[in-house]
Amino acid sequence: MTETASDGGSTNLDGMSTERAAELVNDDERDLGERRETLAIVTRDGTVRRAAVDDALANASKVVTTAETRVELAAEKLDGARETASPVADLDLVSTRLGDFDARLDAVEDRSDALGEAVQEVLAMRAEGDLYEVARRIRRLTTAATEVQRAADDLQFELGSFEEWLTDPDRRAAELDGDVDALAESIEELDEVSEALGGDGSGPEGEAGRTWAAARVRHRVASLLIADLRAELAALRRWAEREGAPAPSGIEPQIDEVQGRHGAVGDRLASQADPEWVARFGDRLTALDEALAAMEPPVAWGEVEAVVAEHRPEAE
Numbered sequence: 001m002t003e004t005a006s007d008g009g010s011t012n013l014d015g016m017s018t019e020r021a022a023e024l025v026n027d028d029e030r031d032l033g034e035r036r037e038t039l040a041i042v043t044r045d046g047t048v049r050r051a052a053v054d055d056a057l058a059n060a061s062k063v064v065t066t067a068e069t070r071v072e073l074a075a076e077k078l079d080g081a082r083e084t085a086s087p088v089a090d091l092d093l094v095s096t097r098l099g100d101f102d103a104r105l106d107a108v109e110d111r112s113d114a115l116g117e118a119v120q121e122v123l124a125m126r127a128e129g130d131l132y133e134v135a136r137r138i139r140r141l142t143t144a145a146t147e148v149q150r151a152a153d154d155l156q157f158e159l160g161s162f163e164e165w166l167t168d169p170d171r172r173a174a175e176l177d178g179d180v181d182a183l184a185e186s187i188e189e190l191d192e193v194s195e196a197l198g199g200d201g202s203g204p205e206g207e208a209g210r211t212w213a214a215a216r217v218r219h220r221v222a223s224l225l226i227a228d229l230r231a232e233l234a235a236l237r238r239w240a241e242r243e244g245a246p247a248p249s250g251i252e253p254q255i256d257e258v259q260g261r262h263g264a265v266g267d268r269l270a271s272q273a274d275p276e277w278v279a280r281f282g283d284r285l286t287a288l289d290e291a292l293a294a295m296e297p298p299v300a301w302g303e304v305e306a307v308v309a310e311h312r313p314e315a316e
Helices: 018-024 032-042 050-088 092-125 131-167 169-197 207-243 251-271 275-293 301-311
Strands: none
Touching (some): 018 032, 032 050, 032 131, 092 207, 131 169, 207 251, 207 275, 275 301
């Protein structure tokens, strides 16, 4: 990525001022400031130096080591959570959460393994490789390691919360209650959208048609949320019975109320459907309904998001 010399080779940046080297580097994807920041990684006293590569790589390696350690700690944390969950691992709402954590750990471990490979690639280049490319790779390595560390730390934090959820029935009930409240707020917002639509028959080319279609999508996803909340409540009741503890109380009437409001919003949206809106968006809405109908609690919400993204009606 350095400036091509007249003989077809590349300009030797070693010993050149950082400013001049940044001007000569051939990297159309980055502006002068970004090139300067990259070269600063292998700069000493304002001059690009190959001798600076070892120090830069040593600093990056420390960041990599920290990230790898955090990933190992996350793996240990998951082992602890799995042990805590073992008496109730047969419950779907527990096994599903454990499966999600397993998948996240696998992903972050793969990213951590890739860091070591990237370090070896830079080591192979440090003696004779293009200095700008070496600096670029060290910078990319440091950024990737920082992201891996952050992901591992987030995983550890969430695993800690999961263990608290496993051992505290009041917390489990409170979180479910909070989820019901959040859904109630979402349906209230959806109700306001349907009221705003009113008798606006501006047709599929206008905002009203797109707003109606988007509201139908949100309404369909909300129905899946209601089913998921009911399934979780049933599981918490079985869990409480197994432990001889009081079952969550007062939550089922709240879900019933939310479901009633959800049904009323659905009826209003159905009555507001302009024939042209249905003609324009109906096929994709039907495809979404069919795809979501195959999903059962405990719902994998990542898959739901993917299905919605695939089938969401778009204006042509």
